[in-house]
Amino acid sequence: MFEILLDATVKAGTPILFATLGAIINERAGIINLGIEGLMLVGALAGFAGTYLSGSLLVGVVLAFCATFIAGSIHALITVQLRGNQIVSGLALTMFGVGITALFGKGMVGKTIVGFERVAIPGLSKIPIIGKAFFNQDLLVYFSFLLVFLIWFFFYRTRWGLAMRSVGQNPAAADTCGFSVSKYRFLAVTVGSGFVGIGGAYLSLASTPMWIENMTAGRGWIAVALVIFASWSSPRAMFGAYLFGGITAMQLRFQAMGTNVSAHVLQMLPYIFTIIVLVISTVRLQKGGNQQPEGLGLPYDREDRK
Amino acid sequence: MKLVLERREMLSPMLRFSAPVASIGVALFVAGFFLLASGVNPLLAYREIIVEALGSGYGLSETLVKATPLIFAGLGVSLAFRMQIWNIGAEGQIYMGAMGATWVALFSGIHNHWLMLLAMFVAAFLCGGLWAGVAGILRAYWQVNEVIVTLLMNYIAILGVDYLVYGPWKDPNGFNFPLTAQFSDAARLTEYFNTRMHSGFFLALFCALVLYVFMERTVWGYEIKVIGNNQNAAQYAGMNTRTAIFAVLFLSGAIAGIAGFSEVAGLQHRLQHGISPGYGYTAIIIAWLAKRSAIGVVIVAFLMGVILVGGDSLQIMWQLPVAFVYAFQGLILFFLLAADFFIIYRLKLIRGSSHV
Numbered sequence: 027m028f029e030i031l032l033d034a035t036v037k038a039g040t041p042i043l044f045a046t047l048g049a050i051i052n053e054r055a056g057i058i059n060l061g062i063e064g065l066m067l068v069g070a071l072a073g074f075a076g077t078y079l080s081g082s083l084l085v086g087v088v089l090a091f092c093a094t095f096i097a098g099s100i101h102a103l104i105t106v107q108l109r110g111n112q113i114v115s116g117l118a119l120t121m122f123g124v125g126i127t128a129l130f131g132k133g134m135v136g137k138t139i140v141g142f143e144r145v146a147i148p149g150l151s152k153i154p155i156i157g158k159a160f161f162n163q164d165l166l167v168y169f170s171f172l173l174v175f176l177i178w179f180f181f182y183r184t185r186w187g188l189a190m191r192s193v194g195q196n197p198a199a200a201d202t203c204g205f206s207v208s209k210y211r212f213l214a215v216t217v218g219s220g221f222v223g224i225g226g227a228y229l230s231l232a233s234t235p236m237w238i239e240n241m242t243a244g245r246g247w248i249a250v251a252l253v254i255f256a257s258w259s260s261p262r263a264m265f266g267a268y269l270f271g272g273i274t275a276m277q278l279r280f281q282a283m284g285t286n287v288s289a290h291v292l293q294m295l296p297y298i299f300t301i302i303v304l305v306i307s308t309v310r311l312q313k314g315g316n317q318q319p320e321g322l323g324l325p326y327d328r329e330d331r332k
Numbered sequence: 333m334k335l336v337l338e339r340r341e342m343l344s345p346m347l348r349f350s351a352p353v354a355s356i357g358v359a360l361f362v363a364g365f366f367l368l369a370s371g372v373n374p375l376l377a378y379r380e381i382i383v384e385a386l387g388s389g390y391g392l393s394e395t396l397v398k399a400t401p402l403i404f405a406g407l408g409v410s411l412a413f414r415m416q417i418w419n420i421g422a423e424g425q426i427y428m429g430a431m432g433a434t435w436v437a438l439f440s441g442i443h444n445h446w447l448m449l450l451a452m453f454v455a456a457f458l459c460g461g462l463w464a465g466v467a468g469i470l471r472a473y474w475q476v477n478e479v480i481v482t483l484l485m486n487y488i489a490i491l492g493v494d495y496l497v498y499g500p501w502k503d504p505n506g507f508n509f510p511l512t513a514q515f516s517d518a519a520r521l522t523e524y525f526n527t528r529m530h531s532g533f534f535l536a537l538f539c540a541l542v543l544y545v546f547m548e549r550t551v552w553g554y555e556i557k558v559i560g561n562n563q564n565a566a567q568y569a570g571m572n573t574r575t576a577i578f579a580v581l582f583l584s585g586a587i588a589g590i591a592g593f594s595e596v597a598g599l600q601h602r603l604q605h606g607i608s609p610g611y612g613y614t615a616i617i618i619a620w621l622a623k624r625s626a627i628g629v630v631i632v633a634f635l636m637g638v639i640l641v642g643g644d645s646l647q648i649m650w651q652l653p654v655a656f657v658y659a660f661q662g663l664i665l666f667f668l669l670a671a672d673f674f675i676i677y678r679l680k681l682i683r684g685s686s687h688v
Contacts, residue, residue, distance in 0.1 A: 060479065064662075100666060104666060104669045104670060108669065108670055108672075108673035109673060110669035110670065110672060110673060111669060111672075113418060113479065114616075114620055114665060114669060115665070115666070115669055117420070117613075117616060117665070118661075118662045118663075118665030118666050118669070119662065120662075121613060121617075121658040121659070121661050121662035121665070122658070122659050122662025122663060122666070123662075124655055124658045124659075125655045125656050125657065125658030125659025125660065125661070125662060126366065126659045126662075128653040128654075128655035128656060128658075128659075129366060129370055129652065129653055129655070129656045129659060130369070130370065132370070132651075132653060239653065239655065240655070243487075244484070244487045247480065247483050247484055247487075248484070250480055251477075251480045251484065254477065254480075288495050288498070288499055290491045290492070290494045290495035290498065290499070291491070291495055293491050294487070294488050294491045294492070297484045297485075297487045297488050297491075298488060300484055301480075301481055301484050301485070304476060304477065304480060304481065305470055305474060305476050308474055308475060308476045308477070309474050312474075312475065329339070
């Protein structure tokens with residue numbers, strides 16, 4: 027019972043983990059991206075269409091990354107180069123993503139593919155209780171583990187990661203040190219968006235191998251909230267995403283068991299839970315030194331330097 | 333030769349006015365390619381939109397029907413914008429408003445027409461206001477990001493209404509459809525000219541006028557602007573910013589809630605699943621395009637009404653998904669943001685070698 031629940035937790039948490047990681051990369055460089063929900067949809071559709079047309083899951087995932095990379099570059103262009111309002115641009119990206127995927131996804135509704143299948147990692151998957159949940163999953167889940175580590179390594183063990191963090195923290199100082207603020211920010215937004223897209227593709231290639239209009243159902247927004255919960259750190263994002271995945275798994279379990287509680291009320295739980303978590307983590311951040319990148323949300327113009 | 337960006341020395345009022353118009357134009361142009369890609373001739377589609385929404389008295393009345401909730405919600409969102417507060421939750425506030433009004437209409441037992449409408453109005457106002465007020469309190473006291481809270485509460489509100497119309501409030505004679513029983517005549521707004529247009533539209537215009545006076549002619553309106561521009565300065569001047577943040581979000585949600593009242597009392601005459609097909613999200617664009625002016629909201633809401641009515645007919649004629657309208661609205665916002673940049677900056681060609 028507990029094993030099944032834990033397994034469902036990882037499955038439900040993985041798309042949100044990818045999206046949260048992508049959002050963290052954006053925000054670390056100082057750009058708020060509220061387009062996560064729309065980007066996930068773009069990734070879900072691109073991933074599904076790519077796999078459907080080519081027959082290869084890998085092509086689907088790569089296409090999902092590329093499509094959201096391009097969609098993200100609209101946000102990057104507007105917020106970095108044109109110094110536009112990041113909140114409005116992100117909302118526009120979400121609306122655009124919802125609409126464009128509804129339009130182009132029409133032909134994909136009802137089509138079926140063979141989704142990702144479980145690949146047990148020898149040895150590790152035999153660990154009692156957690157082995158099955160974490161090491162008898164599909165390849166994308168393993169990729170998400172790797173990504174958590176790579177992002178942490180990039181930000182805390184490499185020169186470019188340090189530069190990217192400083193671009194988010196104090197763009198004027200980074201500029202003075204000779205780092206191109208716009209280049210780093212542009213890259214952070216586009217690559218981050220690409221990972222968000224893989225999160226979307228997880229939904230249409232692994233969770234339920236099909237395309238459904240608006241299939242993200244608010245997961246992108248939950249990811250935006252989890253960035254704050256994770257205080258912009260990738261290992262904590264993992265914790266947050268699984269915490270959320272656990273709530274979803276329990277909700278589905280309750281529904282399957284056929285409780286008297288209405289399905290609609292159960293479906294509210296993840297959103298209510300996310301708000302509570304957001305409040306707690308915001309209060310905690312204010313008490314224990316704010317981790318938020320100082321330049322977050324502010325456009326940078328060299329001429330404005332003081 | 334080198335192309336450089338330069339700040340304009342003077343902001344041209346002509347540019348400021350033409351930028352929104354130009355962005356809608358460019359968005360139409362780009363959306364045309366998306367239409368082409370899905371096998372629809374964009375020129376025919378645009379012609380269809382104009383003819384459907386403006387070409388006849390009935391079409392015009394439908395446009396006003398769509399514009400009505402958009403004006404309310406747009407006013408609500410733009411009020412919060414004034415204080416640099418982002419109310420992304422108008423959608424949920426509309427649902428809550430509709431829920432409050434429906435509760436009064438179905439269960440209060442009032443028979444007097446005006447008393448009934450007044451009670452429904454107040455219920456919608458309070459429900460929408462309190463729903464946004466939650467985000468207001470969280471923002472005012474703990475600086476919790478109101479964008480995420482208001483947005484997530486949309487999902488909760490929509491599920492809440494679904495719970496009611498699929499469950500306890502479901503019409504026993506409704507053939508199992510997710511809707512409540514029809515309202516009595518006492519709970520209905522007046523309709524005009526044998527169309528679906530109802531007095532909610534005039535209420536929306538009145539609301540815009542009240543808000544205009546409130547923002548431009550009262551001390552409170554002034555305080556909201558000051559707090560929006562510089563919270564520290566406002567605190568030094570003795571303004572209570574916490575109360576103001578809560579009050580503004582409450583009022584913002586309350587006005588969006590009236591849209592819910594107007595929809596159930598004027599149009600649907602019952603509460604049902606999907607009572608708002610995204611008016612609350614369109615309202616954000618309206619508020620941004622209108623540059624926070626109450627009169628601007630009315631004009632832009634009308635334009636969006638045209639697009640929504642046209643979008644409906646595109647759906648019928650070419651089976652385009654309704655959500656396509658969102659893609660178009662997203663494009664408008666993108667180009668508007670880009671246009672804002674070129675209001676402040678200009679591209680300049682410098683001849684000869686440039687020294688850095």
